[in-house]
Amino acid sequence: MLAEVRNESQWVPDRQVTLEAKDLTIDFAKAKSSIFGPRSYLRALNSLNFKMYGHHCLAVVGESGCGKSTSARIATKIHKATSGSISYKGRNIDDIVSSQELRDYRRDVQMVFQDPFGSLNPLHTIRYHLERPLKIYFNITNRSEMEDRLEAILTQVGLTPAKDVLEKFPHQLSGGQRQRVFLGKTLAIGAHVILADEPTSMLDVSIRIGVLNLMNQMKQDMGKSFMYITHDIATARYIAEDTMVLYCGHMVEWGNTEEITQNPQHPYTQLLLAAVPDPSRSIHDKLPTHRSLETPMWSPESKGCPYAARCPQAQAACTEFLPETKEIAPEHFIRCHLFV
Amino acid sequence: MSALIEVKDLCVDYITLNGRVRAVNNVSFTIGEGEILGLAGESGCGKSTIAYALMRLHRPPALISGGQILFEGKNVLDFDDETLRQFRWKDTSMVFQSAMSCLNPVKTIEYQFYDIFKAHNMITNRQESIERAKELLRIVDIPEGRLFDYPHQFSGGMRQRVVIAMALALKPKLLIMDEPTTALDVVIQREILQKVYELKQQFNFSVLFITHDLSLMVEFCDRIGIMYSGQLVEVSDSKAILQQPLHPYTFGLGNAFPTLTGELKVMVGIPGTPLDLSNVPSGCRFAGRCFKASDQCHRVEPALIPQAERGQVACHQPLPLPALFAESDTLLNDCNDRLQESRDVG
Ligand SMILES: Nc1ncnc2c1ncn2[C@@H]1O[C@H](COP(=O)(O)OP(=O)(O)OP(=O)(O)O)[C@@H](O)[C@H]1O
Ligand SMILES: Nc1ncnc2c1ncn2[C@@H]1O[C@H](COP(=O)(O)OP(=O)(O)OP(=O)(O)O)[C@@H](O)[C@H]1O
Ligand code: SF4
Numbered sequence: 001m002l003a004e005v006r007n008e009s010q011w012v013p014d015r016q017v018t019l020e021a022k023d024l025t026i027d028f029a030k031a032k033s034s035i036f037g038p039r040s041y042l043r044a045l046n047s048l049n050f051k052m053y054g055h056h057c058l059a060v061v062g063e064s065g066c067g068k069s070t071s072a073r074i075a076t077k078i079h080k081a082t083s084g085s086i087s088y089k090g091r092n093i094d095d096i097v098s099s100q101e102l103r104d105y106r107r108d109v110q111m112v113f114q115d116p117f118g119s120l121n122p123l124h125t126i127r128y129h130l131e132r133p134l135k136i137y138f139n140i141t142n143r144s145e146m147e148d149r150l151e152a153i154l155t156q157v158g159l160t161p162a163k164d165v166l167e168k169f170p171h172q173l174s175g176g177q178r179q180r181v182f183l184g185k186t187l188a189i190g191a192h193v194i195l196a197d198e199p200t201s202m203l204d205v206s207i208r209i210g211v212l213n214l215m216n217q218m219k220q221d222m223g224k225s226f227m228y229i230t231h232d233i234a235t236a237r238y239i240a241e242d243t244m245v246l247y248c249g250h251m252v253e254w255g256n257t258e259e260i261t262q263n264p265q266h267p268y269t270q271l272l273l274a275a276v277p278d279p280s281r282s283i284h285d286k287l288p289t290h291r292s293l294e295t296p297m298w299s300p301e302s303k304g305c306p307y308a309a310r311c312p313q314a315q316a317a318c319t320e321f322l323p324e325t326k327e328i329a330p331e332h333f334i335r336c337h338l339f340v
Numbered sequence: 341m342s343a344l345i346e347v348k349d350l351c352v353d354y355i356t357l358n359g360r361v362r363a364v365n366n367v368s369f370t371i372g373e374g375e376i377l378g379l380a381g382e383s384g385c386g387k388s389t390i391a392y393a394l395m396r397l398h399r400p401p402a403l404i405s406g407g408q409i410l411f412e413g414k415n416v417l418d419f420d421d422e423t424l425r426q427f428r429w430k431d432t433s434m435v436f437q438s439a440m441s442c443l444n445p446v447k448t449i450e451y452q453f454y455d456i457f458k459a460h461n462m463i464t465n466r467q468e469s470i471e472r473a474k475e476l477l478r479i480v481d482i483p484e485g486r487l488f489d490y491p492h493q494f495s496g497g498m499r500q501r502v503v504i505a506m507a508l509a510l511k512p513k514l515l516i517m518d519e520p521t522t523a524l525d526v527v528i529q530r531e532i533l534q535k536v537y538e539l540k541q542q543f544n545f546s547v548l549f550i551t552h553d554l555s556l557m558v559e560f561c562d563r564i565g566i567m568y569s570g571q572l573v574e575v576s577d578s579k580a581i582l583q584q585p586l587h588p589y590t591f592g593l594g595n596a597f598p599t600l601t602g603e604l605k606v607m608v609g610i611p612g613t614p615l616d617l618s619n620v621p622s623g624c625r626f627a628g629r630c631f632k633a634s635d636q637c638h639r640v641e642p643a644l645i646p647q648a649e650r651g652q653v654a655c656h657q658p659l660p661l662p663a664l665f666a667e668s669d670t671l672l673n674d675c676n677d678r679l680q681e682s683r684d685v686g
C-alpha cells in the first residue's frame with residue numbers, strides 16, 4: 001500500500017491543488033498589563049506558504065504551541081488571518097460569505113479532532129450521526145438508498161457488521177472505532193479536504209495504525225486531501241508525502257517527507273528529529289548542541305530567525321533578518337541563513 | 341545483578357458495583373539493582389495499578405488480593421505504618437505524568453524541598469535545606485538561582501525536572517516513573533531521560549518505567565515486560581522485544597509502530613479490541629485476537645515460563661527466532677489475512 005502511495009506517477013497527474021496558503025499571518029491580542037497600556041500582540045503564524053493536493057497528505061509537525069492547530073483553524077474559518085490568505089480551489093476563503101457558499105465550503109473542508117468522544121454526541125446513535133449529513137447534503141430520503149449508503153460508509157471505514165454498529169451509542173465503541181465513525185462522518189458529509197488535528201494521539205498503539213491506514217486509504221482510493229497535524233513524526237513519515245516543520249509560527253523546513261526526515265538540514269529540524277524516539281537509537285545518543293532556552297514568543301515587532309536564540313550556528317544576520325526561502329534539493333525547502 | 345525488588349504472583353482487584361474486577365492477575369517479575377525495567381501494553385492493561393501497588397499507594401476501590409512484593413527480601417505487604425512511611429520516601433519514589441501539577445502553586449520550590457527534608461528529619465536547619473535543594477536543582481540542570489521561584493514561573497519541562505529532583509531528594513533505591521514525559525515535547529523528553537539515566541549511573545538506583553511509546557522504551561530500558569489484560573505475557577531484553585519477539589501480541593505491537601528510520605513498510609496493527617476485564621474468557625486472554633491461536637489456546641491458560649537463551653513468555657506457541665521463520669513476511673501476510681477477516685467488529 002505504501003509503495004503505491006509513494007509511486008509518484010500514480011498521483012501526480014491528478015495532483016489538484018485544494019487548499020493553498022499564501023503569506024498566511026495571524027496575530028492574537030495578548031492580555032493587557034494595564035487598561036491604559038498599549039495592546040500587544042502575539043504573532044502565532046508568520047508568512048506560511050503551503051499547498052495541499054487531492055490524493056495527498058501534508059503533515060504539520062513541531063513542538064507544542066508552534067502554531068499547528070492555528071493553521072487548520074484558519075482554514076476552517078474559525079479564525080481570520082491578519083494578513084495573507086488561504087484559498088480553496090483558487091478562491092480566497094475570505095470571499096466566501098453567502099450562506100449557500102459557506103455551506104458548501106463547510107461541507108468540503110472538515111476537521112477531525114484529537115478526542116473522538118468529544119466530537120460525537122453521546123446522546124445519539126451512530127446511525128443519527130451518519131444519517132443527518134446524508135439527508136442535509138445529499139437529500140437522501142429513500143429508506144433503502146439510505147441503508148445502502150450507511151452500509152457502504154461503515155464498510156469503507158472498516159466497521160462491520162454495519163447493522164450492529166449503526167444502533168450503538170458512541171460510548172459503546174472503543175476510541176479507535178469512534179475515530180473511524182468520525183472519519184465515516186466526513187465521508188457522509190462528502191468532504192474533500194480533511195484537516196486531522198492529532199487524530200490518533202489518544203488511541204492505543206495497536207488501534208492507531210488501523211486509523212492511519214484508513215486515512216491512507218481515503219487519500220489513495222477516494223482522492224481525499226489530508227492535513228495531518230501531529231507530534232509523532234514517525235507516523236507523519238508513514239502517511240504523508242509532504243511535511244512542513246513549524247517553529248514558533250514559522251515554516252523552517254518543508255518538502256518531501258522522506259527528504260525532510262532522512263536528510264534534515266535546518267538546525268531546528270536536526271534537533272527535533274534527533275530527539276524522536278527510535279528503536280535504532282539509544283538514550284545515550286547526544287542531541288545536537290543547542291541552547292536550552294524557552295521558545296521565544298513571536299510578536300509583529302520581532303525580527304530575525306525565530307531559532308536564532310537557541311541555534312548554536314547563529315550568525316550576525318540571524319538576529320537581524322528573517323531568512324529567505326531556498327530550495328536546497330528538489331522538493332526540499334529551507335529558511336536558514338546558513339543556506340543562502 | 342541481585343534483585344532489589346521481587347514481585348510474586350501479585351493480584352490487584354477493583355471492587356466495583358458489578359463485582360470484583362481483577363486488573364492485575366498473578367504478575368511476577370524482578371528488578372535488579374541499577375536496572376531499568378519497562379512495562380508496556382495497551383491502555384487499561386494494569387501498568388499504573390502495578391506501579392501504585394508496589395508502593396502500596398493504591399486507594400480503594402483497589403485492593404491487593406494476593407501475592408508478595410519483596411523489597412530487599414522483606415514483604416512490603418507486611419510493613420507497619422512507620423516502616424511503610426520510611427519505605428515510601430527513602431527507599432522508593434514515584435514520578436507520574438501529571439506530576440508537575442502536584443507542586444504546590446502557592447509555595448516556592450525552596451519551601452517544598454524544605455517540607456520534604458523536614459518530614460524525614462534529613463536536616464537540622466533551613467540553611468542546610470537550601471544547600472541540599474540547590475545541589476538537587478543543579479543535578480537536573482536548573483540554575484540554583486531559581487530556587488525561590490514559584491512553580492508557575494517554570495515551563496512544563498522545568499517543572500517536571502523539579503519533580504524529578506524532589507523524587508531524588510531522599511536518594512531512593514527504586515524510582516517509579518509512570519509516563520513521566522508524555523505531556524512534553526520530544527526534545528525536553530530526551531533531555532530529561534538522559535539526565536535520569538546519568539543519575540542512575542551515578543547513584544545506582546533501579547527504575548520501573550512505564551510509557552506507551554515502545555520506541556522510547558526500547559531506548560531507555562534494560563528489560564521490558566509486555567502486559568496484556570492484567571497479565572505479564574512476555575519479559576525480554578529490550579533490544580530483543582522488537583527484533584525477536586516471543587509472544588504474538590509483542591509481534592503485533594512491533595508491527596503497529598512506524599519508525600523514523602529504516603525501511604518504510606505497511607503496518608497492520610492487531611485486529612480486535614482489548615478484553616473487558618469483567619468478562620474474561622478461559623484459556624489465553626489474547627486468543628481472540630491472535631493469528632496463531634489454536635484450540636488449546638482457547639482452553640488452557642499459558643503460564644509465564646523462560647525460553648532457552650531468550651526471555652520469558654506466556655504462550656502455547658511462542659514465535660521462533662526470526663532467522664527460523666523462513667520469511668518473517670509470511671508471518672506478516674498471515675497476520676494481514678487474519679486482519680482482513682476479522683476487521684474491527686463493532
Ligand atoms: N484564540 C487564541 N487567542 C490567543 N492566542 C492563541 C489562540 N489560539 C492559539 N493561540 C496561541 O497561538 C500559538 C499557537 O497555538 P496552536 O494551538 O496553533 O499550537 P499547536 O502547535 O497546535 O500546539 P499543540 O501541539 O500544543 O496543540 C500558541 O502560542 C497559543 O498560545
Ligand atoms: N478506580 C477504579 N475502579 C474500577 N476499575 C478501575 C479503577 N482504576 C482502574 N481500573 C481498571 O483497572 C484496569 C487497569 O488500569 P490501569 O490504570 O492500571 O491501566 P494502565 O495500564 O495504567 O492504562 P493507561 O495506559 O491508560 O494508563 C483498567 O481496566 C481500568 O478500567
Ligand atoms: S497462547 Fe495461543 S492465543 Fe495466546 S498468544 Fe500464544 S498463540 Fe496466541
Ligand SMILES: [Mg+2]
Nearest residue numbers: 068069070197
Ligand atoms: Mg494543537
Ligand SMILES: [Mg+2]
Nearest residue numbers: 387388389518
Ligand atoms: Mg496508567
